[in-house]
Amino acid sequence: NCGPDLPGPGQYTLPPLIGCKAQDVTIWRSPCYSFGRKLKEVSSKSAGPGPSEYTVTNVTRFGKITTPCAKLNSRKISKVLQPLPGPDAYCPELHMNATLTRAPAFPFGRKYSYKPPVGTPAPNAYTIPDGRRMKGCLILGKRSEPKGAETPGPAAYGTPKIDLTRKRVFSATIGSRKEPKPPVALPGPGAYSPSYNYVLPRVPGFTINGKPNPCIKPYVGPNDNN
Known part of the structure; x- marks a missing residue:
């Protein structure tokens, strides 16, 4: 009796679950931590004054407390004005009265020059024919019969x-x-004599194969352990 000569579960070398590479193929990626690069040394030169150098007198969370004061701005450039007379240079009472002496009226225009009439006849100079006359019919001669095609x-x-x-x-x-x-x-x-013996010699059935030989080892490839 040849027993099964197969490797056990402990004979297979599985990759560990430690690290980011060469891990188990069934897991997409194992949890791991990566170390960052080394930071540059801090320069001895100071980037600015410290907190104690600032003056925080009269400073609240709403801002610095200051006294209300007026702001002084620069003087604006004056624009050159047009040389026009001022209001006191006018004397309208010397030229016209403030009230009208008469009501507004339409004036009469001048007389147009006389033009001779055009030498055209008047409307009653035309003789219009009577419209009750009806248009007559014209009788023509007998036409010749059209000659047909000789087909x-x-x-x-x-x-x-x-x-x-x-x-x-x-x-x-x-x-x-x-x-x-x-x-x-x-x-x-x-003439035919159908019978069961002539159709099938026996009832259809399933055949059972023999027991496999345990001494025959299965084929194991070199990639089975990888």
């Missing part, structure tokens, strides 16, 4: 042959009578 009529043409325009005219054909053939020498239904 044959539809009845002058014969019956066209359809075989010339189509591949073949649809028609029914009567074939010859077929001769009866002799019957084939085959056995009839009564």
Whole structure:
């Protein structure tokens, strides 16, 4: 009796779960911590004054407390004014009265020059014909009958042959009578004798294979332990 000569579970070398590389293939990545790079040394030169150098007198969380005062701004540049007379240079009472002596009225214009009339007849100089007269009819002479074209009529043409325009005219054909053939020498239904013994020699069944040989070792590749 050859026992199974297979490696046990302890014979396989599995990668550990420690580190970021060469880990178990079933886990995407194991939890790990990475170390940062070394920081540069702090320069001996100070970046600014310390907290004690600042003056925090009269400073609150709302801001610095100051006394209200007016701000002095620079003087604006004066613009050059136009040389116009001032209000006291006008004396409207010397030129016109403040009230009107009469009501507003429309003036009359000048007389236009006389133009001679144009030498055209008056409307009553025209003689308009009477409109009750109706338009008469004109009788012309007898026209000659139009001469028709000297071409044959539809009845002058014969019956066209359809075989010339189509591949073949649809028609029914009567074939010859077929001769009866002799019957084939085959056995009839009564000549058969179906039986179970002639159809299947035995009932269908499943076959059981033999027991595998335990002495035959399975094939183990070199990549099975990787």
